[in-house]
């Protein structure tokens with residue numbers, strides 16, 4: 430699978446090469462980890478097709494998605510996404526685990542699920558993985574029952590900067606890859622804690638009113654301005670890396 434570089438200058442690479450050695454943790458300054466967001470949308474900006482991401486993005490997007498998971502200490506995701514997409518183990522192969530270790534990271538990221546109400550079905554694949562390390566950030570006081578994963582709770586309510594600061598201080602997390610969804614994205618952007626966006630545009634127009642946009646829910650006081658770092662193309666998918674100012 431080849432990616433054609435369109436910006437800053439023409440060139441060619443593979444998803445494996447492109448998403449390597451990003452050293453996101455070394456960019457962390459201050460009390461919170463460096464945070465990058467990865468999302469795919471249609472040309473008309475819809476972040477789901479028939480309620481899920483399946484069907485948006487092609488093979489290159491799948492590879493970029495999995496290789497991004499080799500670049501961060503922690504994976505951050507909202508409860509709505511975990512429920513719909515049925516999240517399982519974060520690192521899907523021995524090869525990807527080895528890549529993480531070569532990058533100086535643990536073989537598996539810790540998965541941080543944000544769920545205000547702590548409304549997560551215990552039969553989620555990730556919660557049934559005995560080896561999975563999961564942190565649940567919640568406003569609720571109860572614990573999940575019938576789970577096999579190693580689950581810890583951070584009772585940080587809806588305070589995402591506090592959550593990030595505690596991840597850094599108490600769990601040594603220096604880099605976070607957030608995979609959405611739209612509601613969590615709006616809260617992160619409103620709090621000003623998104624450093625970068627990896628965005629794939631899937632070459633299709635979904636239309637309709639029920640599919641969410643990439644950012645939904647909380648309004649931003651002012652638009653978050655971004656600067657283009659790179660732009661690649663593969664089989665019609667466009668891959669942009671944006672640095673949020």
Ligand SMILES: NC(=O)c1ccc[n+]([C@@H]2O[C@H](COP(=O)([O-])OP(=O)(O)OC[C@H]3O[C@@H](n4cnc5c(N)ncnc54)[C@H](OP(=O)(O)O)[C@@H]3O)[C@@H](O)[C@H]2O)c1
Pocket residue numbers: 467468469470475476477480481482485506507508509510511513514543544545546547548549586587588589608609610611612613614616641645
């Ligand atoms: N295109 C893409 O790249 C992409 C990526 C991810 C998801 N999606 C799609 O997006 C849709 C899901 O959207 P969504 O907006 O429901 O997903 P979401 O943002 O993953 O989940 C929303 C839930 O997360 C919790 N939450 C979010 N922010 C919180 C905060 N600041 N404090 C406490 N809890 C917080 C709440 O959980 P509780 O309800 O448990 O309190 C809230 O109901 C699905 O269709 C999915 O396929 C697309």
